[in-house]
Amino acid sequence: MSDAPLARTQFLEALTGIAEGQSNAEELTKSLRVAVLEFGSEIPDNLSCAKQIEVGTVGSETGLKLVGRELLLSEIAHVIEGEPMPEALKTAFPGITDEDWDAFGRLTTLIYILLSRDARQSS
Secondary structure, three states, X not given: OOOOHHHHXXXXXXXXXXXXXXXXXXXXXXXXXXXXXXXXXXXXXXXXXXXXXXXXXXXXXXXXXXXXXXXXXXXXXXXXXXXXOOHHHHHHOOOOOHHHHHHHHHHHHHHHHHOOEEOOOOO
């Protein structure tokens, strides 16, 4: 991850643009993808991530979604929020509690909801 102030600022601005509907979905997607790669670097995981996400509308909400699918990332986050902690996480962080996992899940869901808006808002 880049600690460069410009890359961090660019990423935050891309996310803010999505949350506020500052442009059309295509432009917001392009800005986000560039920002992800500038902030996270062009490693395979980040390249794949940038390719698989877009800004779009599902039902009455506009936000981050999977490319070509009617599925917002906020919906995915909401579903996994109540799931048991993965074994890999328990192994990597032996002291983590179920309450810690629940807090992580709730915050993740709220962040994705923050990046969504009513589709009727200007874009």
